[in-house]
Amino acid sequence: MPARVTTGPIYRSRKVYREVEHRNTDGSVTALRLPARTIELTTGEDFEVYDTSGPYTEENPDLDLERGLPRARESWERPAPVAASTENPNLRVQTQLAWARAGIITPEMTFCAAREGMEPEFVRREVAAGRAVICANRRHPEVEPMIIGRAFAVKINANMGNSVVTSSIAEEVEKMVWATRWGADTIMDLSTGSDIHETREWIVRNSPVPVGTVPIYEALEKVKGDPTRLTWEIYRDTVIEQCEQGVDYMTVHAGVLLRYVPLAAERVTGIVSRGGSIMAAWCLKEHRESFLYTHFAELCDILARYDVTFSLGDGLRPGSIADANDEGQLAELRTLGELTQIARARGVQVMIEGPGHVPLHKIPVNVEWEEDWCHGAPFYTLGPLTTDIAPGYDHITSAIGAAVIGQAGTSMLCYVTPKEHLGLPNRDDVKVGVITYKIAAHAADLAKGHPRAQERDDALSRARFEFRWHDQFALALDPDTALEFHDETLPAEPAKTAHFCSMCGPKFCSMRISQDVRDYARAHGLTSVEAIEAGMAEKSEEFSRSGGRVYLPLTPQTGTPSRPR
């Protein structure tokens, strides 16, 4: 049972809630309570940022881990069932996808739109097209809805969960709170040890972000870890149990077909997906297609009842540079595309999981294939790692790939921690993983020209240029570490307002020069360019005599001096 979780505001920030009006299908209006974080700058201005941390970052949060978070969504309208799809008009469901197709804007859509600074109708269209998903199990009323899709800010997921070898429930709940504090948009509980059900219950009830799982892990525990003893019934009951608890999205490795398994066997690293190898083992033993594949429609109908989103798993993802973009990976991806169509026809939202280990030059085509074959479903990738040779630093090898695949259109990035390949992440690793992936996601948002992304860069850079050290820390993804590093070299408080830093020292600072130029110009009522030119005019005669060239190149080959464009 969790003893304690991290609470309280982030550095120089306060948690705020804005009211957003949602118009229900009956014309009435519901006020939705939208969370955000306001950073208080020393200039007196506020800077608001997207916030994933739930009530934990309030000044004095009213928390009770046994009870769980407030169930805000219980009071929201749930529209009536609608047709699952044109293909299945008689199948009535209550999912964001079906409602969106029916032209209904749900409270969840309004909430997501406000968080992203976009119009609810735009959100509805993206969900209807299957290009975006809102992972919000109706049994998870505590969740603050968010949207995953290429038209929106790139999201990140943080994995946690105990294993047979290590960790406790309390640690895992704290990891969830800790990960969302630093910006995890969703978390996945990948527990494989004891108390899987109870661990998940604590996490779901207290998580302000969507929770994902890989149900085959728990199913495998029920058969004492022997994949060949797995059955559809055991798996189905596990999925229902998890749906009932409120899991928002589930990784399902239904694309691992029997005939694909040999494609992976001769790889350098074979099958590295745990779920993938479980299904491969089952297929080999049974010598037939897995129950995930043969019972896929039935599975869709279970997920539809709760509006749980499929995260179609890439069981054959490459686990090394050598295996990237190989036949096994691509064969499975095509199958995931077919399954996407089946799921959508039954009203179920879908995202697609992606690699793995991929060298830089092979990354962008992964997004093209996924969008093409999987009908635009949001792509959700693990990294990818751009080299195999840096265990201990795979948050970095993979952040490089994550930024590039995010730029290419991936909607959500699953973090990788420094412990990847070596051990289970502890609390510090979780934070490093989350911040690293916030960087990758933000770099992708900038590259994609996300309308609001650069505002924070500009605000921080202005603070940096003006030596507003505290504002620079406050606007950073991780203020505590920035402050700590600054303290390491210049610990005294005056250094936090000093117009210099430890790199050049007080005698000379490059950024002051620029300010001096600007100040001089402004004092003379000139723009800076005019200030220079005014001075230059005095020297114009001399300048003319030299043929308009301040400096004559010393060889005839060098052409005319350069001019600014």
Add this chain to the structure above:
Amino acid sequence: MPARVTTGPIYRSRKVYREVEHRNTDGSVTALRLPARTIELTTGEDFEVYDTSGPYTEENPDLDLERGLPRARESWERPAPVAASTENPNLRVQTQLAWARAGIITPEMTFCAAREGMEPEFVRREVAAGRAVICANRRHPEVEPMIIGRAFAVKINANMGNSVVTSSIAEEVEKMVWATRWGADTIMDLSTGSDIHETREWIVRNSPVPVGTVPIYEALEKVKGDPTRLTWEIYRDTVIEQCEQGVDYMTVHAGVLLRYVPLAAERVTGIVSRGGSIMAAWCLKEHRESFLYTHFAELCDILARYDVTFSLGDGLRPGSIADANDEGQLAELRTLGELTQIARARGVQVMIEGPGHVPLHKIPVNVEWEEDWCHGAPFYTLGPLTTDIAPGYDHITSAIGAAVIGQAGTSMLCYVTPKEHLGLPNRDDVKVGVITYKIAAHAADLAKGHPRAQERDDALSRARFEFRWHDQFALALDPDTALEFHDETLPAEPAKTAHFCSMCGPKFCSMRISQDVRDYARAHGLTSVEAIEAGMAEKSEEFSRSGGRVYLPLTPQTGTPSRPR
């Protein structure tokens, strides 16, 4: 005075020297002693990697820091002077560029070729074309020559140096040894505090890699930090002093022209290059072009005498996302292109420094511009940082940019440490910076298809798949950290040979499945694909009856099942 530096072999490695024959101009042969590191695998095989660490990683190095490293290059042939260029046929010089153009393969070229696994003639051609540089001051006989150019492995530089605020000579020398231990291909001594000359002397005499400096820093110290008091004479004498000491390449901000300064003044972060702002201040005060620009040919002739390479500095590089690829940056780059032509015409090697802070989508064009305007000179970039919002993690924000700009053709990447923008890097930061940049450089090498790059990834991945934990650690860029992280979860020695890890535990491991499939197949004398198909044949009748489809999709829209390509 340095008290102690880190010595001894890297984990499970031994320093080796291979003899490489060099044919001198008189037809005689000299044996060059080429350093490398051999990683000893548990399979009995050796894996050799490029090594930058000098004698410090020998088992029992014979070191004397006061004396410095052995002066191997003193016994190498130095060919006779040749014409600086066709433009200046009467100017006779002894530089790698001039010799290369004259068709002479120097010992340095032979040495670099062997290190890179390429032909000496290919190296000569790249140097002659100015597409690659060999930074090796004739006064630095201790250096182990290396080559910087887009046709070769991407290199990394580590900055160090004391400042007014902090640090000592001993610390800086240890940082040099420490940085090269982990793979720094060159180091820059950016000292700005006291004892600049003495610090540099210790570093150069003991450095196995090329040393770069920014001479204006020392010149500025001579005028008590007042840039307006700088003169050509003070600067020239400083450069000569540093050339005499053996500095291999020098950053010169000769492209900061008076008329460019106002272009930077209205930026979000103005001028962030220290050298750039020094020159800008001087230009503004004097209201004329800087002595670096007006005396550039004279400067070339000084550098040519020692074969010191120009690193033409980007004094107007962008210091924030907002300022990336702006007029000021591009105007200066065009001027650097002109200066490149002047330097080459006088027989001097040139590389070009690049940004800074650049969002992902604006990175590749930087390489295009640089190669186009600067006539293919090797590009040497600082990062670039792909976002401004993560102080404390700028090794990561910049490694993303570094990998991408390396993939696009950048030859050397200047590292950024976690302390960037916040303080001076300590020993740990230096290591993190170096390893992070080795990752970026290697990711770029893989993406560029460098012939030998993937061998290490494959070797490590095979070790990983076969649970050869010690080999996985040994092949890693940082074996010590990999080992330490593994110990954190599973400290016992048996875990280092166990066929499982802490993620899934002993009961179930995904990678074993793949091995089981492969083992089964091999035991039956089949390839894996045949093994599956053999089993499948038994079921072929049933398979046929279902129309060749194992699983019939549940809606008519889903098309035919996918097939592996």
